[in-house]
Amino acid sequence: MARFLVSRLAGVVLILLLVCLFTFGVFFVLSPDPAVQICGKNCTPELIERIRDNLGLDEPLLTQFLTFVSGLFAGRTYGVGESATHCAAPCLGYSFQSSQPVWEMITDRLPVSVTVAVGAAVLWLLVGVVGGLVGALKRGTWWDRSAMVVALAGISIPNYVFALLLQYVLVVELEWLPFPQAVPFSEDPTRWFQNYLMPWIVLAFAYASVYARLTRANVIDTLEENYVRTARAKGLPGRLVIRRHALRPALTPVVTIFGMDFAGLLGGALITETVFGLNGVGKMTADSIARNDQPVIMGVTLLAAAFVVVGNVVVDLVYTALDPRVRVRSA
Amino acid sequence: MSGATSEPLLRVEELTVTFDGPRGDVDVVRELSFALEPGGSLGIVGESGSGKSMTSLAVLGLLPAGARRTGRISLSGRELTALTERQLRRVRGDRVAMVFQDPLSSLNPYYTVGAQIAEAYRAHRQRATRREARRVAVEAMERVHIDDAARRVDHYPHQFSGGMRQRVMIAMALCTEPDLLIADEPTTALDVTVQAQILRLLTEVRAETGAGLVLITHDLAVVSEMTDEVLVMRQGECVERATAERLFSDPRHPYTRALLDAVPRLDDEVGELRSVDEGGAR
Amino acid sequence: MTTIPTEALAREEGAPSATDGAPPPGRVWRALLTDRGAALSAAYILLIVLMALFAPLIVKVSGWGPYEFDQTAIDPDLAGTPIGGWGGAGGEHWFGVEPGNGRDIFARIVYGARASMLIAISATVLTTLLGVVFGLLAGFFGGRVDWVISRVMDFLMAFPALIFMIAILSALPAGNRATLLVVVISLFGWPYLARVVRGQTMTLAQREFVEAARASGASRTAIVFREILPNLRSTIIVLTTLAVPGYIGTEAGLSFLGVGVVPPTPSWGQMIASSVNWYSVVPTYFAIPGVFLFLLVLSFTVLGDRLRAVLDREGAR
Numbered sequence: 001m002a003r004f005l006v007s008r009l010a011g012v013v014l015i016l017l018l019v020c021l022f023t024f025g026v027f028f029v030l031s032p033d034p035a036v037q038i039c040g041k042n043c044t045p046e047l048i049e050r051i052r053d054n055l056g057l058d059e060p061l062l063t064q065f066l067t068f069v070s071g072l073f074a075g076r077t078y079g080v081g082e083s084a085t086h087c088a089a090p091c092l093g094y095s096f097q098s099s100q101p102v103w104e105m106i107t108d109r110l111p112v113s114v115t116v117a118v119g120a121a122v123l124w125l126l127v128g129v130v131g132g133l134v135g136a137l138k139r140g141t142w143w144d145r146s147a148m149v150v151a152l153a154g155i156s157i158p159n160y161v162f163a164l165l166l167q168y169v170l171v172v173e174l175e176w177l178p179f180p181q182a183v184p185f186s187e188d189p190t191r192w193f194q195n196y197l198m199p200w201i202v203l204a205f206a207y208a209s210v211y212a213r214l215t216r217a218n219v220i221d222t223l224e225e226n227y228v229r230t231a232r233a234k235g236l237p238g239r240l241v242i243r244r245h246a247l248r249p250a251l252t253p254v255v256t257i258f259g260m261d262f263a264g265l266l267g268g269a270l271i272t273e274t275v276f277g278l279n280g281v282g283k284m285t286a287d288s289i290a291r292n293d294q295p296v297i298m299g300v301t302l303l304a305a306a307f308v309v310v311g312n313v314v315v316d317l318v319y320t321a322l323d324p325r326v327r328v329r330s331a
Numbered sequence: 332m333s334g335a336t337s338e339p340l341l342r343v344e345e346l347t348v349t350f351d352g353p354r355g356d357v358d359v360v361r362e363l364s365f366a367l368e369p370g371g372s373l374g375i376v377g378e379s380g381s382g383k384s385m386t387s388l389a390v391l392g393l394l395p396a397g398a399r400r401t402g403r404i405s406l407s408g409r410e411l412t413a414l415t416e417r418q419l420r421r422v423r424g425d426r427v428a429m430v431f432q433d434p435l436s437s438l439n440p441y442y443t444v445g446a447q448i449a450e451a452y453r454a455h456r457q458r459a460t461r462r463e464a465r466r467v468a469v470e471a472m473e474r475v476h477i478d479d480a481a482r483r484v485d486h487y488p489h490q491f492s493g494g495m496r497q498r499v500m501i502a503m504a505l506c507t508e509p510d511l512l513i514a515d516e517p518t519t520a521l522d523v524t525v526q527a528q529i530l531r532l533l534t535e536v537r538a539e540t541g542a543g544l545v546l547i548t549h550d551l552a553v554v555s556e557m558t559d560e561v562l563v564m565r566q567g568e569c570v571e572r573a574t575a576e577r578l579f580s581d582p583r584h585p586y587t588r589a590l591l592d593a594v595p596r597l598d599d600e601v602g603e604l605r606s607v608d609e610g611g612a613r
Numbered sequence: 614m615t616t617i618p619t620e621a622l623a624r625e626e627g628a629p630s631a632t633d634g635a636p637p638p639g640r641v642w643r644a645l646l647t648d649r650g651a652a653l654s655a656a657y658i659l660l661i662v663l664m665a666l667f668a669p670l671i672v673k674v675s676g677w678g679p680y681e682f683d684q685t686a687i688d689p690d691l692a693g694t695p696i697g698g699w700g701g702a703g704g705e706h707w708f709g710v711e712p713g714n715g716r717d718i719f720a721r722i723v724y725g726a727r728a729s730m731l732i733a734i735s736a737t738v739l740t741t742l743l744g745v746v747f748g749l750l751a752g753f754f755g756g757r758v759d760w761v762i763s764r765v766m767d768f769l770m771a772f773p774a775l776i777f778m779i780a781i782l783s784a785l786p787a788g789n790r791a792t793l794l795v796v797v798i799s800l801f802g803w804p805y806l807a808r809v810v811r812g813q814t815m816t817l818a819q820r821e822f823v824e825a826a827r828a829s830g831a832s833r834t835a836i837v838f839r840e841i842l843p844n845l846r847s848t849i850i851v852l853t854t855l856a857v858p859g860y861i862g863t864e865a866g867l868s869f870l871g872v873g874v875v876p877p878t879p880s881w882g883q884m885i886a887s888s889v890n891w892y893s894v895v896p897t898y899f900a901i902p903g904v905f906l907f908l909l910v911l912s913f914t915v916l917g918d919r920l921r922a923v924l925d926r927e928g929a930r
Contacts, residue, residue, distance in 0.1 A: 015771055022777075026784045156911035158862055160869055160885055161903035164892045172893045224395075226431060227439040232393055233431075234451040234503070235424035238416070244450075248441050264773050271866065275889065285776070289783045290871055301780045304773040312771060324487040325440055 008313050017069070019305040024065050027298050054078050068093075072302075092299035097291050102299035106281055113280035116273060117265040119196055120203035125258060128208035129251070132215025136250075137242070139220065147212060154209025163202045163275040170198065180276050196278075203272045207261060211254060218250040225249070252322045256315045263311025266304040338408035339366040340511055340543045341390070346402035348385045348394065348567075359385045361567040362402070369407075369510070372537070372544040374554030374575065376590070377564035383547045386564075387515045390545075391423050392416075407510070425455040428504035432516035434496035438488035444499045445484030448472070452506045471502035474539075475532055494525035498532065505536055511543045518553065530557060551590055555579055563587050644923045651919040654912035661909055665726040672724070677717035679724040679879050694894060708901050711884075712891050718901055721879040725902065728868075728880040729909065732791055733860040736798040740860075741853050743803035745845070748810025753818055753837055759811070766804035774801040778863070782872035790875050798863055806852050813848055817841050847924045855917035858910040865906055881906045 035051040036043070052058055055078065056067060067076060071091035078085050078094075087093070092102035131151065135144040157165075170177045177198065183191040222228065223246050231245040232238075266281060273282035281300060288296035320326050348360040360382040367373050375383045389400045390411070404411045406426060411419065428451075431437040438447060448471055449464035459467075465484065472480035475498040488496055497517060504512055514533065518526035530553060537544055546557050554561050554575060561578045563571040563586065571584040582588045645651045664671065672678055688694050695710050708718040751762040778797050785793060817823060818841070826840050865882030867873035874880035881902040888899035 015768060018768065019772070023780065026781050152911065152914065153907075156858065156914055157907045158865055158869075158882075158885075158903070158910070160866070160889075161899065161907060164885070164889065164899045165903065168892055168896050168899075172896075226433060226436040229393060230429075230431060230437045230500075230503075231439070231450075233391060233423055233429040235420050235422070235454045236450065237420060237454075244442075245439050249439070252441075266773065266776070270775070270779075271869065274870075285779070286870055289779060292783065294784065297780050297783055301773075301776050304776045305771075308773045309771055323441070324443075325489050 008316065012309050012313055015309050016306060019302060019309075020069055020072075021065065023298050023301050023305075024068055027294050092302065093295040095288075095293050095296050097288075097293045097296075102295050105284060105296060106299060106303060109279060109281045109284050112278055113266065113269055113273065113282060115196060116199050116203060116269050116278060116280060116282075117262065119200040120207070120269075121258070121262055121265070123200050124204035124208040124211060127204065128211025129215050129254065131208065131212035132217075133219060133247075135212065135216040136219035136223070144216075148216070151209035151212045154205045155213075157205075159202050159206055160271050160275050162205060163198070163272060166198055166202060167276075180278075182277075182279060199269075199272050199276045199278060202275075203265075203269060211258075214257070215250065215254055218253060219246060222246045222250040252319070255322065256319045259311055259315035259318060260308070263307045263314075264304075266300070266307055338405075340369040340371065340407060341367040341545070342403075342405045343386075343390070344403040344405075346386065346389060346400065346404065348382065348389050349399045349401075351397055351399075359398075359567050360389065363564075363567075363569055365562055365569070365572065367511070367543050367545065370537075370541045370543055372546065372558040372560070374558035374561040375545065375547045375564060376549065376551055376554055376561055378549055380566075381564040382567040383564050384515055387429070387513050387545065387547050390513065391427060391429065392419050393423075393429075421455065424451050424504075424509075425507050426509055427511045427513060428507065428509040430497070430500050430504050430512065430514040430517045433520045434493065434500045435488065435520075437500060438496060440488055443485050443487055444472075444491070445469070445486075448484075448499070448503045448506055451503045455507050467506050468502070471506040472499070474505060474536065475499075475502045477502070492525075493521050494528060497521060497525075497529050501529075501532060501536065505540065508540060509542055511545065512537070513545045513547070515547045516549070517546070519548070519550075526553075533557065551579075563590065641920075641923055644926075645916075645919060648919050648923075650915050651923075654916040654919075657908055657912045658916070661726050661905075662730060664723050665730045668723045668727055672720045675717070675719050675723075677720050679716065679720040680877055681720075682714050682716055709895075709897055711887070712895050712898060718884075718898070721884060722881070722902060722905055725879040725881045725884060726905075728791070728874045728878060729861055729864060729906075732794050732798075732864045732874075733857055735791075735795040736802065736860040736864075737853055737857050739795060739799040740802040740806060740856065741849065743799060744806025744852075745810055745842075745849060747803065748807035749814055749837055749841065751807065752811040752814025753833075753841065755815070762807070763811075766807060769801055769804050772801065775863075775866070777801065778867060779870060779872050782867060790873065794864060794867065794873060798860055802856065802860070806849070806856065809848060809852060810845060813845055814841055817844055851917060851921045851924060854913060854920055858913040858917075861906070861910055861913070 035048050035055065035057055056064055059067070070076065071087065071089070071093075073089055075089035075091045076087055078087065087101055088103075090103055092106075094101055095105060098105075131147045135147045138144050167180075171179055177194050178191070180195050180198065181191075183195060185192045223242075225246075228241060228245050231241045236244075269280065270282035270285055272278075273280045274286040277283070281303075285297060285300045287293075288300075343366070344364045346360055346363045347358055350357045350359055359380075363382075363386060365373065375386060377383045385394065385398070388394050390404055392400075392411070394400060400412070402412070406422065411422065414422070438444065442450075445465060445468045448468035449461070452464045452467045453459050456464075469480045469484050472484060477483055477495060477498055483491075488499070491499060500517075512533075517533065518529050521529060533544070533546075534557065536542070544558065546554060548554060551561075555578075558575055561573060561575050562569055563578075563584065565586050571578070571582070571587045573583070578587065579591065582591055645655070694712050708722060710717055711721070747762050747766075751759040778801065781797055782790075782793060823836060823840050826836050831839070864873055865880065865885070868880040868882035869886040871883075871886065874883055876883060884902040885899050885906070888895070888902075891898050
């Protein structure tokens with residue numbers, strides 16, 4: 001078990017380093033000179049030179065990369081003397097636009113993104129798994145068919161289209177919800193909830209659809225397993241056969257996939273946040289794309305990759321705990 | 332054993348199992364009748380697709396979706412086809428227990444073998460405590476000669492070898508002291524050496540408990556050793572029924588003769604092979 | 614991929630299990646055409662393909678090009694809101710005009726189909742090529758080749774693909790965005806196909822007919838192309854069909870975010886993006902490209918689903 005963990009962690013570090021290298025390469029080698037971009041409109045050659053010096057853009061690429069990586073773990077100092085600024089670890093640099101530290105920008109907006117992600121995740125797990133179960137256990141009925149039609153629509157409708165449609169119907173036409181407007185929970189919980197309701201639904205819809213299809217297929221497959229027949233032959237009541245012998249094997253893969261999807265939400269919530277004007281990490285990323293604010297995009301990319309890679313390990317650990325076949329082998 | 336002595340343990344009359352297929356209905360078992368006296372043994376032999384497995388599943392109402400059954404099945408005089416699902420559930424695993432072909436896929440990989448045996452026990456002994464059920468599981472495993480049962484009761488199916496898994500299945504079937512054991516190809520998925528051990532075990536436990544046996548197999552050599560009577564099935568119908576002795580000395584139906592000709596004789600080797608130990612856990 | 618959770622979908626979309634040769638195409642076609650859902654989907658896809666192919670001709674008939682501004686169709690006093698109901702739809706502009714600049718929505722939909730189809734089809738071709746080649750290599754040769762390819766696949770699949778695509782596309786100069794989109798989508802898309810191809814190739818390589826070919830002295834190339842590849846046909850067709858909607862969604866999503874097709878070239882995703890500020894006033898502006906996009910993704914998904922079902926059924930015979 002310990003060896004398994006160590007090898008997994010080594011893998012994580014390796015992948016993260018590769019991700020760093022990849023992002024670094026994309027942003028600093030392929031893209032236009034950052035100094036010119038920071039400099040903006042009223043630029044002079046001297047100013048550009050100062051910026052280049054400050055950011056260490058004249059150093060060899062490898063040195064730049066190492067400085068960047070060490071900045072992540074130990075922080076780094078830009079410039080020298082009085083104008084020097086220290087960027088504490090984990091240092092992702094400063095925004096070209098606002099000159100704020102990228103790490104701070106991300107952590108400021110993370111609570112909003114987490115709220116969106118957690119709410120949506122609860123919703124999609126509940127709706128998806130229950131929908132899939134109903135479909136599988138009432139196979140071929142009206143329930144099953146309508147759930148699967150909705151799920152098909154859910155995986156086919158782009159979420160920004162769904163977002164606009166929902167907003168148009170619920171806010172403009174029916175006036176069931178007020179126009180989205182950021183309100184802190186402490187100030188007006190109802191309004192806060194209304195504000196997040198649509199983002200949750202929009203983000204959850206596609207995932208819930210996939211989970212419903214997956215759950216349904218898994219449960220149907222599992223019900224045909226020989227061990228389910230054994231359980232019936234033992235004389236177990238039908239409900240117990242399903243709960244104990246069909247659901248656990250059928251839902252274990254869903255749990256692990258959920259881990260992956262949840263970890264990937266930082267990227268997935270980008271469009272939803274943008275459409276609903278929620279000031280989270282996703283919207284910040286979209287804004288940064290529009291303004292070509294590369295340090296921010298790069299920081300978010302790295303963080304998102306870290307989430308996914310760490311999520312992968314967590315999923316493996318959870319899977320090990322859930323599936324005895326894996327557990328005993330690695331013990 | 333319960334039930335009047337005049338009644339056979341199991342009586343099947345004009346059993347027909349029908350599947351609704353894409354091109355109309357297909358009878359996989361057609362008007363099959365047989366009876367088994369208490370403590371007796373019957374072999375059902377046939378090729379794959381002859382309907383022998385469906386017969387065994389039909390007895391306990393375990394047919395897959397899309398299959399229908401007509402005819403009468405009675406257990407010690409009690410008509411099983413008239414029972415509700417609830418009543419039938421009390422018969423399954425308690426009075427009639429089954430052992431299936433592939434022990435790996437027939438055991439749930441997510442639970443320890445002990446939990447799965449205990450579950451079979453507790454399904455019919457509602458008042459049994461967990462501790463008691465566990466004790467029964469260990470005893471049942473000891474009875475089928477699984478070494479170190481007290482420890483292995485907490486192991487998962489994949490930690491056992493094929494033969495040991497089938498022993499677990501048999502232990503699970505035995506823990507409720509059933510009157511009838513239905514074994515559907517219990518040795519087909521196993522190595523030849525292990526097959527002999529499992530068959531010997533089945534004979535042994537029957538001698539101890541006096542349970543009746545319906546043994547379903549494609550292997551004539553197996554039934555010749557294990558059962559008093561043999562029923563040969565082909566395409567859903569019974570083509571010949573005889574005592575094991577007579578069937579081998581004087582097969583009447585050409586199909587039976589063809590089957591017999593196809594059997595490699597290994598009668599005597601089995602005794603020697605028995606001494607080979609199958610080696611416990613992987 | 615922007616709208617669809619890739620992880621779960623990739624695992625859900627199993628390949629057809631049949632490896633004993635593909636069923637005859639004639640029978641598959643007949644089975645598909647008698648299936649209402651599949652036939653309707655195929656018809657819609659065909660419509661969009663034709664629309665993309667004959668865009669200049671169609672636009673000539675409808676009267677307005679995709680880049681022409683019709684100032685008479687919008688009301689300058691209302692910040693450029695289209696004149697008339699339904700976003701200004703009527704005989705002049707069939708689907709109405711874009712608020713603010715008066716461009717003909719029908720023409721932009723027709724031309725937008727070009728961007729969608731061109732990018733989706735090119736990405737599909739490239740992904741399939743990469744996926745099949747690397748999957749075959751890894752599965753057939755095994756050993757070190759397999760190790761390297763598998764690690765690269767793990768690496769690519771561990772990435773948050775969408776964010777990475779955005780990062781790359783936003784960093785690279787705008788230049789030829791369509792080509793870039795195809796390359797980036799394929800770069801992150803091929804491992805999902807390759808993984809399945811690899812697995813099935815490994816199974817096939819152990820099969821009797823491959824052993825027989827090997828024993829009779831057939832070259833490795835001949836074995837791969839004559840024995841293994843034909844048996845992978847069903848798998849590849851199904852997985853590819855199911856991947857197309859993902860690529861269409863990705864293109865639209867990236868264009869929606871402003872890193873895809875560069876304006877003024879129309880793309881459905883981009884049209885929806887520019888409609889965000891108008892959705893409450895001119896709902897048709899997002900609804901029309903939205904419906905076209907939705908139906909296209911839906912059609913490919915349904916077609917893929919049905920194709921898999923048919924191949925499974927026919928293969929089981």
